[in-house]
Amino acid sequence: MTDSPKTFRVKSFGCQMNAYDGERMAELLGAQGLTPVADNEDADLVVLNTCHIREKAAEKAYSDIGRLKREDGSRPMIALAGCVAQAEGAEAKARSQMIDIVVGPQAYHRLPEMVADVSAGKRPVDTDMPALSKFGALPARRKVGASAFLTVQEGCDKFCTYCVVPYTRGAEISRPFADIETEARSLVEGGAREITLLGQNVNAWEGTCGGLDGLIRAIARIDGLERIRYTTSHPADMSDALIAAHGEVEKLMPYLHLPVQSGSDRILKAMNRSHSAESYLRTIEKVRAARPDIAISGDFIVGFPGESEEDFTQTLSIIDAVGYASAYSFKYSARPGTPAAVMGDQISREIMEERLAKLQERIIKHQLAFNRSKVGIDTQIMIDRKGRAAGQMVGKSPWLQSVHVETDAPIGAMLDVTLTSAGPNSLGGALRTAPALSSVEGVAA
Ligand code: 5AD
Ligand code: SF4
Numbered sequence: 001m002t003d004s005p006k007t008f009r010v011k012s013f014g015c016q017m018n019a020y021d022g023e024r025m026a027e028l029l030g031a032q033g034l035t036p037v038a039d040n041e042d043a044d045l046v047v048l049n050t051c052h053i054r055e056k057a058a059e060k061a062y063s064d065i066g067r068l069k070r071e072d073g074s075r076p077m078i079a080l081a082g083c084v085a086q087a088e089g090a091e092a093k094a095r096s097q098m099i100d101i102v103v104g105p106q107a108y109h110r111l112p113e114m115v116a117d118v119s120a121g122k123r124p125v126d127t128d129m130p131a132l133s134k135f136g137a138l139p140a141r142r143k144v145g146a147s148a149f150l151t152v153q154e155g156c157d158k159f160c161t162y163c164v165v166p167y168t169r170g171a172e173i174s175r176p177f178a179d180i181e182t183e184a185r186s187l188v189e190g191g192a193r194e195i196t197l198l199g200q201n202v203n204a205w206e207g208t209c210g211g212l213d214g215l216i217r218a219i220a221r222i223d224g225l226e227r228i229r230y231t232t233s234h235p236a237d238m239s240d241a242l243i244a245a246h247g248e249v250e251k252l253m254p255y256l257h258l259p260v261q262s263g264s265d266r267i268l269k270a271m272n273r274s275h276s277a278e279s280y281l282r283t284i285e286k287v288r289a290a291r292p293d294i295a296i297s298g299d300f301i302v303g304f305p306g307e308s309e310e311d312f313t314q315t316l317s318i319i320d321a322v323g324y325a326s327a328y329s330f331k332y333s334a335r336p337g338t339p340a341a342v343m344g345d346q347i348s349r350e351i352m353e354e355r356l357a358k359l360q361e362r363i364i365k366h367q368l369a370f371n372r373s374k375v376g377i378d379t380q381i382m383i384d385r386k387g388r389a390a391g392q393m394v395g396k397s398p399w400l401q402s403v404h405v406e407t408d409a410p411i412g413a414m415l416d417v418t419l420t421s422a423g424p425n426s427l428g429g430a431l432r433t434a435p436a437l438s439s440v441e442g443v444a445a
Pocket of ligand 2: 013014015016017018028050051052053082164165168169200
């Protein structure tokens with residue numbers, strides 16, 4: 001028998017969908033009367049909400065568990081949640097005796113029962129994937145920050161040959177429109193002014209209001225909501241209707257994260273990406289025709305099995321052709337159970353590192369050019385954190401750039417600024433007018 005926990009900490013790794021799940025687990029535990037704490041040392045229960053996408057992320061889960069042992073030999077109750085839990089199931093308990101609970105991303109609504117099981121001496125595992133049932137079992141959203149995540153779609157049917165997501169998150173499934181609308185309204189009532197719609201393939205969402213474009217148009221009607229974003233999209237699901245929404249829905253921010261992974265058709269085929277470099281570029285052209293100022297962001301993998309110098313050069317070319325405003329880039333990581341892990345011609349770590357450095361240098365060049373192109377523009381930023389210097393705050397532009405301004409406005413405030421300077425990673429701005437008090441009312445930090 002173990003005492004039931006009174007305090008908890010949820011720590012999330014990986015993607016924004018994991019961040020959303022982490023928030024919901026914290027709300028659930030809070031609704032059970034447990035108190036959130038900031039340090040592992042003070043927590044009776046620690047939930048590690050893990051990521052399995054690359055080997056490094058997955059291994060981190062176990063090194064973090066080891067660190068939960070305290071100087072006096074005691075430790076908190078430990079729940080392994082998220083994608084490592086889903087991928088490893090009961091095996092995780094054999095790998096680390098410190099794990100009390102293993103709970104997958106579709107089963108975490110059962111966390112309170114599982115905690116009670118541990119108190120009764122068990123080590124429960126739940127990696128079932130009952131489609132969407134967690135959402136109905138979670139408490140309603142209450143007080144949230146000015147910028148909130150809302151998961152609308154989960155899972156993936158695309159089966160890119162390098163990727164674990166179809167195995168850890170299951171088949172593509174869309175949450176019903178009515179549920180999403182209710183959650184969006186309660187987020188806005190709870191203080192959100194920006195909502196980011198999330199899904200592993202968010203642009204594959206479908207419901208009674210049509211595709212993702214219909215959902216965006218419906219959510220845009222909510223008074224008090226000022227900004228809408230969505231991520232992550234697959235190029236194959238970038239419909240004309242969604243592209244049109246970028247030109248027509250004012251609240252939809254001019255930013256699109258559209259992973260390409262490689263600029264070589266040979267590699268894209270081996271990755272099972274279902275788009276070519278050419279078809280991707282055509283999509284970008286259409287998006288820019290609808291919304292000329294849009295910031296395009298992407299994901300890249302270097303060193304996929306069989307990637308030649310020529311393939312890599314084509315990746316650099318597509319970066320130049322698109323002119324990315326930002327991008328995430330990764331060394332290929334072989335994931336057990338995926339088709340690419342057993343492909344011949346795996347690329348050496350040295351070559352991957354060399355290519356990654358070259359790719360990042362190229363991205364930074366475009367990022368700086370994009371940031372500089374905005375200098376002199378009057379726009380609005382939403383404050384999301386304190387700056388390093390005293391009296392400085394940092395906010396997000398519509399293009400998702402970080403903008404530093406001298407102000408004492410609180411987190412969540414929307415400020416009118418002129419963009420005055422640009423570096424590769426952020427911009428400087430100057431306030432145009434003092435913030436009206438009404439614009440910061442009801443905003444949670
Ligand atoms: N190795 C390296 N990067 C990967 N990604 C997905 N799987 C792997 C892998 N096995 C990257 C892709 C994806 C992003 C979320 O992570 O670029 O878009
Ligand atoms: Fe990581 Fe993918 Fe799971 Fe997100 S869905 S936490 S990126 S493995």
